[in-house]
Amino acid sequence: MRSLLPLILFAASACFAFGLVLPLIHVDRLYFFSEEPSLIGMISALWRGGDWLLATIVALFSVAFPALKLGLLHNAAYGHPGTGVPAWFRALSNWSMLDVILVALVIFAAKTSGLATAFTKPGLWFFAASVVLTATASAAIKHRPTQEAAR
Template identity: 30%
Template sequence: MNPPFAADLNLRLCHSCKLSCSLDQSPDSCPRCGARLHHRKPNALSRTWALMIAALVLYIPANLLPIMHTSSLYKESSPTILGSVVQLWRGGSWDIAAIIFIASIGVPVTKFLVLTLLLVTVQTRRNLASCRDRTRLFRALELIGYWSMLDVFVAGLLSALVQFGVFGVIEPRLGILFFGIVVILTMLATLSFDPRLIWDNNHDHE
């Protein structure tokens, strides 16, 4: 015997304070915190799509443009993300290269792939196991989302710290801004996705 759905009981969950509100008493807003009540996050799918596409578009300049400009006495360089990874790898510090690669390439690309997968498959009928997998994927997505900001922090820290005039100056470049926007957009996209949608088409329990 499956427990009843909230909709069956005419209940809705407040997004803000997670209070179960009865539609009979307060049909419009949460009686405790006053937030507006929705059955699901409004426009979840189209918002997620929009934000993800924006992030995808901006991910192109984020990777093509240099993220930093380092100038020292004998050398000037303005590497892109991949360029700096290659540089570090060749320089022997493969560990740092790996971290930066995972944080700036691996994580965003994973996010895009997972979000696309979820968005595409959310409306199709699935069995229980696959729905569980998708939920787990979504939780993982939330978890790793902010690690991509590592790059932005590194660039910000370096350009704040390394200001030695002729001997060495590091300045941020446009690429890091785009990269930051990409990370924020992907996080917003993850936020605007409602994982309950995964289960809405699952009727195995019925």
């Protein structure tokens, strides 16, 4: 697993970047209007619409915390030996799937209301892949032998 860590971290970072900018969902309303918002676009629209608290929460748990965790994982993998991901941050990173759940709820609501149809787009899948790859990298770093134990 140790030899795959660079590839896993690179893939997690790339998937995270794609997940932020690619459309998450495609929504058709009343057969005339359609939207394909990205995560960054959704946060921006919430902010412009006056929902600052919700925009901040989504930005923190879907952008800032996952980006910080990826940075910490890169530091733990390639930085000073013995550095790792703090326990408090691992607990917060469990919420990084928050927007995936929110998008699933929006799709469910749109399909059951009959007023709109919604479909997942690549951004959602890239973001979900990033979450899984980040968790895999975190587990690999957590369970790797320390350099002191190898001596």
